[in-house]
Structures are given as structure tokens and as C-alpha cells.
Amino acid sequence: MRALSPDQSARRPVGRPREARADRAILSATLELMAEHGVKALRVGEVAARAGVGKATIYRRYRSKDDLVADAFGALVDEQIEVPDSGSTRDDLLTLALETTELYTGTLGAKLLPSLIDEMSRREGLASARDRFMTERRKGLRVVFERGIARGDLRHDLDLEFALDVLAGPLFYRLLVTNGPIDEALASATVELILRGFAPESPRRSQHTKKRHNSK
Amino acid sequence: MRALSPDQSARRPVGRPREARADRAILSATLELMAEHGVKALRVGEVAARAGVGKATIYRRYRSKDDLVADAFGALVDEQIEVPDSGSTRDDLLTLALETTELYTGTLGAKLLPSLIDEMSRREGLASARDRFMTERRKGLRVVFERGIARGDLRHDLDLEFALDVLAGPLFYRLLVTNGPIDEALASATVELILRGFAPESPRRSQHTKKRHNSK
Amino acid sequence: MRALSPDQSARRPVGRPREARADRAILSATLELMAEHGVKALRVGEVAARAGVGKATIYRRYRSKDDLVADAFGALVDEQIEVPDSGSTRDDLLTLALETTELYTGTLGAKLLPSLIDEMSRREGLASARDRFMTERRKGLRVVFERGIARGDLRHDLDLEFALDVLAGPLFYRLLVTNGPIDEALASATVELILRGFAPESPRRSQHTKKRHNSK
Amino acid sequence: MRALSPDQSARRPVGRPREARADRAILSATLELMAEHGVKALRVGEVAARAGVGKATIYRRYRSKDDLVADAFGALVDEQIEVPDSGSTRDDLLTLALETTELYTGTLGAKLLPSLIDEMSRREGLASARDRFMTERRKGLRVVFERGIARGDLRHDLDLEFALDVLAGPLFYRLLVTNGPIDEALASATVELILRGFAPESPRRSQHTKKRHNSK
DNA sequence: TAATAACCGAGACGGTACGTCTCGTCTTAGG
DNA sequence: CCTAAGACGAGACGTACCGTCTCGGTTATTA
Numbered sequence: 048m049r050a051l052s053p054d055q056s057a058r059r060p061v062g063r064p065r066e067a068r069a070d071r072a073i074l075s076a077t078l079e080l081m082a083e084h085g086v087k088a089l090r091v092g093e094v095a096a097r098a099g100v101g102k103a104t105i106y107r108r109y110r111s112k113d114d115l116v117a118d119a120f121g122a123l124v125d126e127q128i129e130v131p132d133s134g135s136t137r138d139d140l141l142t143l144a145l146e147t148t149e150l151y152t153g154t155l156g157a158k159l160l161p162s163l164i165d166e167m168s169r170r171e172g173l174a175s176a177r178d179r180f181m182t183e184r185r186k187g188l189r190v191v192f193e194r195g196i197a198r199g200d201l202r203h204d205l206d207l208e209f210a211l212d213v214l215a216g217p218l219f220y221r222l223l224v225t226n227g228p229i230d231e232a233l234a235s236a237t238v239e240l241i242l243r244g245f246a247p248e249s250p251r252r253s254q255h256t257k258k259r260h261n262s263k
Numbered sequence: 264m265r266a267l268s269p270d271q272s273a274r275r276p277v278g279r280p281r282e283a284r285a286d287r288a289i290l291s292a293t294l295e296l297m298a299e300h301g302v303k304a305l306r307v308g309e310v311a312a313r314a315g316v317g318k319a320t321i322y323r324r325y326r327s328k329d330d331l332v333a334d335a336f337g338a339l340v341d342e343q344i345e346v347p348d349s350g351s352t353r354d355d356l357l358t359l360a361l362e363t364t365e366l367y368t369g370t371l372g373a374k375l376l377p378s379l380i381d382e383m384s385r386r387e388g389l390a391s392a393r394d395r396f397m398t399e400r401r402k403g404l405r406v407v408f409e410r411g412i413a414r415g416d417l418r419h420d421l422d423l424e425f426a427l428d429v430l431a432g433p434l435f436y437r438l439l440v441t442n443g444p445i446d447e448a449l450a451s452a453t454v455e456l457i458l459r460g461f462a463p464e465s466p467r468r469s470q471h472t473k474k475r476h477n478s479k
Numbered sequence: 480m481r482a483l484s485p486d487q488s489a490r491r492p493v494g495r496p497r498e499a500r501a502d503r504a505i506l507s508a509t510l511e512l513m514a515e516h517g518v519k520a521l522r523v524g525e526v527a528a529r530a531g532v533g534k535a536t537i538y539r540r541y542r543s544k545d546d547l548v549a550d551a552f553g554a555l556v557d558e559q560i561e562v563p564d565s566g567s568t569r570d571d572l573l574t575l576a577l578e579t580t581e582l583y584t585g586t587l588g589a590k591l592l593p594s595l596i597d598e599m600s601r602r603e604g605l606a607s608a609r610d611r612f613m614t615e616r617r618k619g620l621r622v623v624f625e626r627g628i629a630r631g632d633l634r635h636d637l638d639l640e641f642a643l644d645v646l647a648g649p650l651f652y653r654l655l656v657t658n659g660p661i662d663e664a665l666a667s668a669t670v671e672l673i674l675r676g677f678a679p680e681s682p683r684r685s686q687h688t689k690k691r692h693n694s695k
Numbered sequence: 696m697r698a699l700s701p702d703q704s705a706r707r708p709v710g711r712p713r714e715a716r717a718d719r720a721i722l723s724a725t726l727e728l729m730a731e732h733g734v735k736a737l738r739v740g741e742v743a744a745r746a747g748v749g750k751a752t753i754y755r756r757y758r759s760k761d762d763l764v765a766d767a768f769g770a771l772v773d774e775q776i777e778v779p780d781s782g783s784t785r786d787d788l789l790t791l792a793l794e795t796t797e798l799y800t801g802t803l804g805a806k807l808l809p810s811l812i813d814e815m816s817r818r819e820g821l822a823s824a825r826d827r828f829m830t831e832r833r834k835g836l837r838v839v840f841e842r843g844i845a846r847g848d849l850r851h852d853l854d855l856e857f858a859l860d861v862l863a864g865p866l867f868y869r870l871l872v873t874n875g876p877i878d879e880a881l882a883s884a885t886v887e888l889i890l891r892g893f894a895p896e897s898p899r900r901s902q903h904t905k906k907r908h909n910s911k
Numbered sequence: 912t913a914a915t916a917a918c919c920g921a922g923a924c925g926g927t928a929c930g931t932c933t934c935g936t937c938t939t940a941g942g
Numbered sequence: 943c944c945t946a947a948g949a950c951g952a953g954a955c956g957t958a959c960c961g962t963c964t965c966g967g968t969t970a971t972t973a
Contacts, residue, residue, distance in 0.1 A: 060916090064970065102920090164377050209433065212433040217432035223384075224435055236422060245459075328928095494921035495924075496922090535924080590816075596872065609874070613872075738933070751947095754935060760934070923962105930956100931955080933953095
């Protein structure tokens with residue numbers, strides 16, 4: 048009799064299903080309000096009002112305001128990067144650097160990043176989300192460096208983790224600490240540093256890279 | 264916040280003067296409690312109790328809890344650095360890198376930094392305090408790089424601002440973003456990168472001898 | 480304060496309705512604590528705790544602590560009197576006088592009356608509540624005097640308002656001003672005064688009153 | 696040498712003597728502010744400011760705010776009554792009744808009386824001040840009644856305490872409780888009541904002649 | 912078709928921290 | 943030793959927000 052897909056764990060629950068509309072409205076309202084007033088001044092009641100939703104509807108989805116904020120940050124970060132492969136190590140690295148530059152020159156990202164970082168330092172859930180995200184992203188970036196090594200543009204004993212930190216470090220340092228300019232000059236200087244600093248010991252030249260380059 | 268008497272003629276105000284003891288007790292209690300429970304769980308009432316002070320005594324000094332937190336952060340940052348001058352550019356840079364490493368492996372700094380950064384991104388007062396601090400600190404660091412240029416260890420068209428960001432960037436990136444290890448390996452890798460990446464175009468003559476110096 | 484729904488069609492408000500249980504608990508706790516510590520030492524936080532209620536729940540109902548106190552006084556006064564009709568004017572008056580005596584020898588009434596009076600002198604709302612209460616009560620008492628007039632025990636041009644003030648005046652004067660004894664002697668002396676002082680000019684004797692009486 | 700009245704125990708204290716000016720300024724300011732805002736809204740700081748005095752100067756004279764209020768009330772009450780002796784019991788009583796009427800139709804007295812009474816009900820010090828005042832005042836009033844008895848206008852077994860309460864009771868009842876009119880009609884009605892209600896049993900002989908007097 | 916169950920918006924609930932206010936004391940410099 | 947000014951410790955006030963609960967009502971699946 049009543050065998051309803053015992054293998055499929057789907058288990059359709061009884062009762063009225065949750066409204067997908069509310070899910071989206073809550074996240075949108077949260078992101079808007081975070082951008083407007085900052086994370087600290089975010090009020091759950093305001094989110095509910097802006098989303099046209101009862102507070103209980105939020106708390107049915109998120110255990111706490113911090114969880115809501117965490118999920119909203121997660122939604123921000125969900126975009127995927129595309130690994131460039133132009134044949135030129137310099138161009139590939141520059142593409143990555145400029146992409147990041149643009150991402151954090153945009154209003155929302157730059158505005159919320161400090162709060163995101165603060166939140167991560169305190170919340171287990173966010174930190175592990177960060178780890179998943181980082182692992183994924185760096186897996187992509189790593190390919191670019193590996194191609195550079197294969198081409199002979201970068202030394203083959205390159206510390207990949209460190210190289211990735213050098214690619215993003217100065218940018219984030221300016222963004223978060225010194226308030227220095229985040230621009231193309233920064234991106235190209237970073238790339239140039241990497242190419243020189245991590246160049247192979249012996250000066251054998253690149254196989255696939257375009258030869259001439261007069262930096263800037 | 265603290266500059267009250269612009270010059271010595273400052274008119275002595277009537278009435279009982281503020282107790283310097285209370286100023287210190289409030290800041291100490293604030294820093295202690297921030298380290299213990301985090302910035303978010305800081306309670307003004309607890310600060311008052313720990314400092315042996317009435318709440319009004321705190322609010323006579325600070326307009327709000329946020330102001331109190333900001334000033335406490337300011338107190339954290341007031342320490343001065345010493346510029347090393349060993350004769351070796353590599354050694355000097357390594358000293359600086361290791362100093363920073365140690366500073367942010369310590370409990371308090373690392374624990375509070377994300378909150379400090381978040382706070383700075385929102386509060387004008389803290390940001391300008393940050394600028395003063397940064398300007399001062401970088402003025403010292405710059406000397407090390409200039410000596411390196413003079414020695415011929417670093418290219419003479421070096422972008423000093425960028426070089427400073429490279430020195431600290433990877434460390435802060437790991438600290439704030441990737442949660443990567445902050446250790447001597449990081450410090451020495453960073454220094455090595457700088458020496459190679461910013462090496463003069465022409466094969467360098469000497470390393471430790473102070474030769475010609477066409478600074479800038 | 481309490482009149483919300485002007486007629487039966489009253490629009491049912493949305494949201495969770497107020498809890499009648501809380502209304503009662505707040506008033507009870509207020510009266511208890513006023514009796515225990517006096518009106519001046521009444522703490523809103525204590526009321527909330529005793530009532531098992533949050534402070535906001537009190538402030539949702541009352542604009543301020545004074546409003547709460549006013550309403551609590553109002554609740555004290557809501558009791559109804561029963562007009563005696565024994566056939567004897569003297570007995571009826573004595574009954575009334577003794578009732579009042581007892582009411583204000585009891586702890587709560589006597590303890591809170593001075594504060595109530597003080598509060599009334601300052602607060603519009605309480606004063607009008609007092610007026611409603613007084614009008615109602617005196618309407619009842621008036622009947623007793625009117626029966627006395629009809630029986631010929633009291634002069635028919637009796638100033639009823641004044642007579643009522645004489646019935647209660649000495650008692651309240653002792654209670655509030657002189658701290659004199661509030662007892663049966665006072666009650667019977669008052670009644671005797673009224674019977675003699677307001678007796679008809681011509682000595683025609685009562686029709687319905689019991690004849691002989693040797694007071695005490 | 697320096698012998699300054701060694702016998703007079705006066706004990707001239709060393710140091711600067713207290714300023715009598717301050718005493719008066721404090722009391723004046725207190726009475727003004729009590730009349731303006733009510734006793735409850737009286738702030739010690741406001742009194743000090745209005746009196747042009749430091750708070751400590753107030754607290755050197757009064758142990759607490761309640762003490763200050765008590766003393767201010769005392770200052771209100773310090774006036775002495777003059778016992779009338781016209782030869783007519785009715786006229787004397789009427790004089791007393793009208794005097795009281797006028798006293799409490801004035802703004803300040805009427806305005807502060809409820810607060811005074813409330814304060815008395817709670818504070819030992821004020822209550823005993825009240826007792827002293829009452830004893831003194833009633834000693835004077837009593838004479839009028841005794842003369843009435845002597846003249847044969849009042850019964851000689853008159854309960855003097857009760858008679859005094861009747862004289863003032865209705866007035867205070869209206870003043871404090873019913874908010875009824877305080878006027879000459881009330882005064883004369885009260886006097887008439889007393890004369891009839893406390894008339895001698897046997898038909899009175901004379902009215903104004905001083906006959907026998909068995910004063911107690 | 913009716914019953915059941917979980918959903919929905921609205922808003923009251925208990926609790927807790929905030930920032931303000933007042934009390935009565937204490938600490939200045941000065942009379 | 944007094945004075946005016948005003949900071950001090952203590953603690954209550956009234957507000958704001960969190961996360962839960964309670965309404966009347968809606969939208970699905972189950973019987």
C-alpha cells in the first residue's frame with residue numbers, strides 16, 4: 048500500500064509548503080538593508096517589514112539574526128570565477144587581478160567585506176563556508192600558476208599557497224587596512240612582482256609567452 | 264576625543280576635575296572584556312562594574328558604546344615601532360616581517376583586529392586615527408627600503424607604497440581572509456619575494472656595502 | 480485608558496491580542512508592592528518581576544510609572560457600597576459611618592490614601608475618576624438622608640452636599656491631618672451631631688425611628 | 696587675650712560661618728519650585744541653581760531632599776493664629792472658619808497640601824512637626840469652644856477634640872477628597888451645625904452673657 | 912469533501928542592554 | 943571651615959531589539 052518512494056529520501060512534508068517568494072524577499076531585504084545601514088544597524092524587524100513578511104517567517108528559516116546575516120553574505124559570494132587561459136601567464140594573472148580589483152571596487156562588496164570578515168572571525172558556520180569557498184576558488188587560481196610553471200615563466204618549486212596570497216594580499220591590505228587605492232596600477236604591479244619574484248633561477252625564457260613587454 | 268587644551272593658556276574649568284584614574288580604569292576594563300567575550304558581547308554595565316565606576320562616568324567621556332570601543336582600539340595601537348638597521352637589507356626586512364608576525368600571533372591583537380577593521384570602515388574618527396598611525400609607521404618602514412635602494416639591493420624606481428603593501432599584505436590576507444598560517448616561513452618567503460621581485464634590473468654589484476645612493 | 484471598543488462592531492485588531500492575564504498580574508503586583516514599600520519606593524522593574532512580565536509589557540499599557548500608579552489607585556476604588564435601609568435614620572447613618580471607619584482602618588486603604596490624594600491633585604485622569612466615583616457613591620448616600628427627611632428626623636431644607644461632607648469630613652480630617660483615632664466613638668459622635676444639628680426646627684418626632692435610644 | 700564669651704556656651708565655630716543668605720535662598724527656591732512643578736518634580740539640582748548655591752550647601756543643611764521638603768513645608772505653616780474673642784460664640788467660630796477658608800483658597804497652600812499630607816504619612820519627622828503644630832493651634836481654638844460652653848451656647852460635656860474636627864473636617868474633606876467648593880457658605884453652614892448640634896440639652900438661657908464657667 | 916498540518920502576516924510577549932537622569936557624596940580652587 | 947561648580951558611584955527610568963508565541967487565516971496533502 049502506502050509505499051511512497053521509500054528509496055527517494057525526498058519525503059514530501061505535509062502541510063502548507065514554504066513560500067519560495069518569502070525566501071527571496073528576505074534575502075533581498077537583508078542585503079539592501081545591510082548596504083544601507085551597515086551590518087550592525089540591521090534590524091530583524093526592519094527586514095521583515097521591507098520583505099513584507101512576519102518575523103516568525105524569518106525565524107522559521109534562520110535560527111538567529113547572525114544566521115540570516117551569514118546566509119546573506121553567502122549569497123553575495125556565490126558567483127563563480129572563470130579561469131583565464133590566454134596562453135600568456137602575464138595576461139592570465141592580470142585578468143585575475145583586475146577581476147578581483149573590479150569586484151571590490153563595486154559598492155556592495157567593499158562596503159560589507161569588513162563586516163563579513165568580522166563576522167567570520169567569530170562564527171564557526173561562516174568560517175567553514177569561507178573555507179569551502181576559498182578551497183574552490185584557489186583550486187581554479189592554482190591552475191594559472193601551474194600553467195606558468197609549465198611554460199617556464201615561474202619557478203617550478205613555487206609555493207602555490209604563498210603565491211596566491213601574494214596575488215590577493217596587497218589588494219586586501221589596501222582595502223581593509225591602509226585604505227590605499229585599488230586600481231589597475233595595483234593589479235599590474237602585483238603581477239609584475241610575481242613574475243619577477245617567482246621567476247625561475249636560470250633565465251631560460253618562456254616558451255608560450257609573448258616576448259616583448261614593456262611594463263607600463 | 265582627548266585633545267582638550269589646545270595650548271597652555273587653557274582655562275582651568277571650575278568644579279571637580281575628571282579623575283584620570285577613571286579614564287584608565289574604563290579603558291582597561293573595556294580592553295579586558297573585549298578580549299574575554301568579544302566586542303559584540305561587550306556590555307557597558309559590565310565595563311562600569313569592572314572599572315568600579317558608574318555608568319554615567321563612562322557616558323560623560325564617551326557619547327556611546329561605539330565611541331568607547333573606538334577609543335579602546337585607539338589605545339591598542341599607540342605603540343611605536345623601532346626601525347632596524349643591521350646593514351643587511353634582507354635582515355632588516357626579515358626583522359620587520361617577524362615583528363609583525365609576532366604582534367598578530369599574540370592573542371589580543373589577532374582577536375580584536377577583525378572588529379577593529381569593521382569598526383574603522385564605518386567610523387570616521389577611527390579611520391583618521393588609522394591614517395595618523397599608518398603614516399607614522401610607514402615613514403619608519405620606508406627608511407629600510409630606502410637604505411636597500413641605496414645599497415643597490417632594490418631597484419631605485421621602486422614604488423615604496425606598493426612595496427610596503429607587499430611586506431604586510433600576505434600576512435594580513437592570511438590573518439583576515441584565508442586563515443592561513445602566520446609564521447616565520449611566511450615572513451621569510453615574503454622577504455625573499457621582495458628582494459627578488461624588486462631587484463635592480465642590472466645585475467647587482469654588492470649586497471651589504473653601502474655604495475652609491477641616488478635616492479629617488 | 481480602558482475604553483477601547485466604542486461599540487460592538489469594534490474592528491478586531493490584527494496580531495496577537497494583549498493578554499488579559501498580564502493586565503491583572505501587573506495591577507496586582509503594583510498594589511502589593513505599593514502596600515509593602517509605599518508608592519514612592521515602587522519600582523517598575525520590581526512590578527514586572529513580581530507580575531512575571533517584561534517591562535515593555537507594562538509600558539505597552541501605561542505611558543509612564545505615574546500612569547500605572549494612577550490606574551492601580553483606580554482599581555482600588557472600584558468597589559461598590561450598599562445603601563442600608565433599616566427603618567431607623569440613626570441606624571442607617573451609623574452603618575454608613577462604621578463602614579467607612581472600617582474601610583480606612585484596614586491597611587491598604589489607609590496606607591495608600593495620602594498618596595492617592597496627592598496623585599489626584601496633580602493628575603487630570605485620576606481626578607475625573609474620582610469625580611465619577613464620588614458622584615456614584617454620594618447618589619447612594621443621599622438616599623439615606625432623604626429618607627431621614629421624609630421621616631421627619633432631618634430638616635427638609637437640609638443641604639445634602641454639606642450633610643455628606645459632615646458625615647465623612649471629621650473622619651478624613653483625622654485620617655489625613657490630625658492622626659486622631661478612627662473608631663466607633665467617632666462614628667457615633669458624627670451621627671449624633673448630624674441628627675441634632677440637622678434636626679427639624681419644630682420638635683415633631685420621628686415617625687419611623689425607634690423611639691428610645693441612649694447612645695452608648 | 697582671646698577670651699570670647701567663655702561662659703556663654705555659644706561655642707563659636709572656627710572657619711567661615713554659614714551664610715544666612717543661603718538658608719533663605721534655598722527655602723525660597725524650594726517653595727517656588729514646589730509650587731511650579733509640584734513636589735514630585737522637585738529636583739535638588741534645580742533648587743541649587745535657582746538659589747545660586749552649590750548642591751553641597753543644601754546637603755550641609757539638610758540630610759536629604761525629603762528633609763528639605765519637610766522644612767519648606769514647615770516654613771509654610773509657621774504663621775500663628777489669633778484667637779478671636781468678640782463675645783459672640785457664633786461670630787468667633789465664623790471668624791475661625793473663614794480664616795481657614797481663606798488660607799486654603801490661596802494658591803500655595805492648596806497646591807501643596809496634598810503633597811504635604813502624603814509626605815507626613817510617610818515621614819516620622821514631618822509627622823511630629825505636624826503634632827507640635829496641631830497641638831499649638833488646637834490649644835488656641837479650644838479656648839473659643841470653652842468660652843461658648845461658659846456662655847451656655849454649647850453643651851458642657853462637649854467633646855472638644857471632636858468639635859475641632861467638625862470645625863475643620865468638612866473643609867478639608869472638600870479640599871482633599873471631593874473637590875467641593877471652599878467658600879463662606881461652607882464656613883457658615885459648619886458654624887451653624889456646631890451651634891445646633893452641640894447646643895445644651897436644656898433650653899439655653901442666654902447667648903452672649905458670660906455666666907458660670909466650670910471649665911473642666 | 913472534510914480534516915489535518917504547516918504555513919502566513921501581525922504584533923504582543925519575557926528578557927536584556929542601552930543611554931539618560933537624579934540622588935547624595937566628594938574634590939577642586941577660592942573666600 | 944565655608945563657598946560654587948561639577949564629577950563621582952549607584953541605580954531606576956523608559957526605549958529598543960531579540961527570538962518566541964499567539965492570534966485569525968491560507969494552502970497544501972491526506973482521508
